[in-house]
Amino acid sequence: MSKRIDVTDLNVYYGKFKAVEGVNLSIQPRTVTAFIGPSGCGKSTFLRTLNRMHEVIPGAYVEGRVELDGDNLYAPEVDPVMVRREVGMVFQRPNPFPTMSIKENVLAGVRLNSRRISAAQANEIAERSLRQANLWNEVKDRLNSPGSGLSGGQQQRLCIARAIAVRPEVILMDEPCSALDPISTLAIEDLIGELKEVYTVVIVTHNMQQASRVSDQTAFFNLAAQGKPGRLIEVGATETIFSNPTKKATEDYITGRFG
Numbered sequence: 267m268s269k270r271i272d273v274t275d276l277n278v279y280y281g282k283f284k285a286v287e288g289v290n291l292s293i294q295p296r297t298v299t300a301f302i303g304p305s306g307c308g309k310s311t312f313l314r315t316l317n318r319m320h321e322v323i324p325g326a327y328v329e330g331r332v333e334l335d336g337d338n339l340y341a342p343e344v345d346p347v348m349v350r351r352e353v354g355m356v357f358q359r360p361n362p363f364p365t366m367s368i369k370e371n372v373l374a375g376v377r378l379n380s381r382r383i384s385a386a387q388a389n390e391i392a393e394r395s396l397r398q399a400n401l402w403n404e405v406k407d408r409l410n411s412p413g414s415g416l417s418g419g420q421q422q423r424l425c426i427a428r429a430i431a432v433r434p435e436v437i438l439m440d441e442p443c444s445a446l447d448p449i450s451t452l453a454i455e456d457l458i459g460e461l462k463e464v465y466t467v468v469i470v471t472h473n474m475q476q477a478s479r480v481s482d483q484t485a486f487f488n489l490a491a492q493g494k495p496g497r498l499i500e501v502g503a504t505e506t507i508f509s510n511p512t513k514k515a516t517e518d519y520i521t522g523r524f525g
């Protein structure tokens with residue numbers, strides 16, 4: 267349940283505006299890759315191209331290739347809905363369906379995929395997903411209460427449980443801790459460490475300590491100038507990027523000289 271991602275010569279456009287240019291990157295299964303870089307350099311934009319989520323924005327499109335275990339995500343016969351099943355996503359702000367129960371929130375994606383499931387299967391999937399998201403013990407006695415009644419950190423783990431429930435190959439996380447307190451942030455970071463035993467995980471973060479704590483590989487993005495496309499400047503083992511980067515811009519960014 268974990269696939270390799272290979273990106274070749276990827277450009278991303280919003281209409282005429284080229285937001286990201288010339289990305290080449292490989293991501294191994296069962297690893298965590300962190301995308302870092304200053305605001306507006308295209309980290310979120312690029313992340314969304316890994317499950318074709320950018321396509322929900324009218325006029326957004328890519329050039330180049332993204333492959334999942336060698337299969338082109340953008341081949342004409344590929345259904346973007348199926349891509350998003352294989353490559354799940356967790357957003358910056360926890361977004362459980364507010365009126366749905368905790369259990370139904372977990373099952374929302376599974377039901378959307380229109381697979382009819384029995385009550386026993388539903389219980390099994392909900393428990394497995396909540397356990398994997400480290401939330402089971404906190405919610406097992408109130409599975410039928412609304413998801414919106416949970417704390418922010420619990421809601422984010424609920425969203426992770428919902429992403430896991432459809433058994434994806436890859437989990438994308440766009441600043442998953444930016445709306446959370448430090449304790450909830452640590453809970454999510456611990457969870458990311460556990461998720462990589464099973465999934466390929468890609469995370470966008472502004473927090474460099476977080477990138478160095480959770481990731482195996484770090485990719486630094488930057489803009490050549492305002493109004494120019496973002497580019498992948500340097501990618502490598504997280505330890506190397508943070509201790510011995512090869513590019514000056516990477517060093518300036520990680521040492522806090524800009525961004």
Ligand SMILES: Nc1ncnc2c1ncn2[C@@H]1O[C@H](COP(=O)(O)OP(=O)(O)OP(=O)(O)O)[C@@H](O)[C@H]1O
Pocket residue numbers: 280283285303304305306307308309310311312323496
């Ligand atoms: N829906 C959109 N329509 C048009 N342009 C967009 C859209 N979303 C983002 N952009 C532009 O694309 C560029 C990259 O934005 P993106 O949000 O991907 O950067 P980022 O590195 O994730 O930034 P941040 O760290 O602030 O979240 C920016 O110039 C931004 O203004």
